[in-house]
Amino acid sequence: MIKFQNVTKTYPPDTTVLNNVSFEIKLGEFVSIVGKSGAGKTTLIRLLLGLEKPTSGQILFKETNILHKKRSQLQELRQKIGVIYQDYKLLGHKTVYENIAYVMAVKGEKDEKIKKEVANILEITGLSAKADNFPNELSGGEQQRLAVARAIVNQPDVIVADEPTGNLDPYNTYEVISLLNKFHETGKTVIFASHNKEIINKLGKRVITLEEGKVIRDDKKGRFIL
């Protein structure tokens, strides 16, 4: 489903963030990408979404090379991958409700469906009471839940979470992980970037370990070993 082939990313002049990275993620897998802060996890995700271009190597999504995609095709790709960004990337001038409805509108969903699904996802993420608030009126945990809600509302084939538990207390962390797990159980692919040892070890799923831009381990039932 997703294939990185000898991907290298160097920022000018000579900061090599990813160095000859190769791996494959199959449909329905739950993969954790771990590594210290600065290891290149976020860069890897940005490459997958076509937000950055690799210096060399190929990136395939569903057998098509994303480097060959036109701008409009990249937008279609981005609609198919639900991303929880490390810094949320919420729409600051729209309410909680509108943030979620926006991604459904982008996908061209019908008004009735949007109404129904948004209400449903607000319920699931416990944000119903905050529907008419703006993102800057939310706590850190609520913003993170909004980012999760927005990423999953379209039921994408793939969900990518970039340190979604970074700022959360243990209770909210558990909530987010169980949401991702539930999502995975419906047959979806989950990519989970984290530097949180405890969470990764508890998951007991495949782990790709990055260090200094290289894949140093790729374990079926991995643990966080660095």
Place this chain on the structure above:
Amino acid sequence: MLTNFKRILKFAGNDFSRNRGNNAAAIFVLVIPILLATSLFLFQGLSQSVISQIQSKMDVTAFFKEDVAEEDILAVRDELLRVSSEVKSIQYVSKEKALQDFIDRHKDNPDFMQALAEVGVNPFLASLNILTDQPHQYEKVSAFLESGPFSELIEKVDYSQKKDTIEKFSNISSSINKFGFILGGVLFLIAILVVFNTIKLSIDNSKDEITAMRLVGASNWFIRGPFIIQGMICGFIAFLICLIVSGVAAYFLSPKIEILAPGFSIFSYFISNLGIIALIQIGFGVGLGVLAGFILVRSYLKV
């Protein structure tokens, strides 16, 4: 497609009402170039009217010698009309008519009447009064009369005295026009820079929002649409303000301008050209608003 358009409209409406401060600023600065364009248009009308009034007062008069017969003068008139396409009209004034005109004009002035009585005979000469289409053609006509085949019959051609006034006026009016357009153009450019800068400040506010919209897969038009429609709304409101302001200004300035340019009512000119003026104002208002939205959002649509 239609759904998308409806959604873009709805986003635009929401954003517009949430962004009142910035939009008020945008409307305010949009008013400036629209009013400038409107004043240039009205000024153009004013100067055109003054020029044509002065032109209509210009003429060439050929006075014929005492002994030239009326048929000969009329023959000259017909010949002039035949050979020259530049001549618009020719009026024949006989000796008797000239005397009568003088008496009509000065009958209340005993000095003039006294002088006329002392002369005893009719001192006036028969004349042809010639109008042309363009002021510069007077020179040609006057030269033709002075040195052409009829010069023998003609006592004098009264043009050169008026010539100076005519030339002075055309010089002044053309330099006023030039100066007005250069000044107007410079002010207009400055106003457009101010418009773009103000709208840029407003759109800069949404820089992160635009990036986030790209990240979730929104197409360029889906992102740009609401900004462009907001520009359109601002431009339209600015147009309404300008239409009212310029109409009211024309109404109140009309008497004052009529003193400077008798016979020209700027308010009637405004009303009779309302369609063109509204078109200019909508064009500049909506055009600038849309263009600014289009260009400024584009710079943030990189990812």
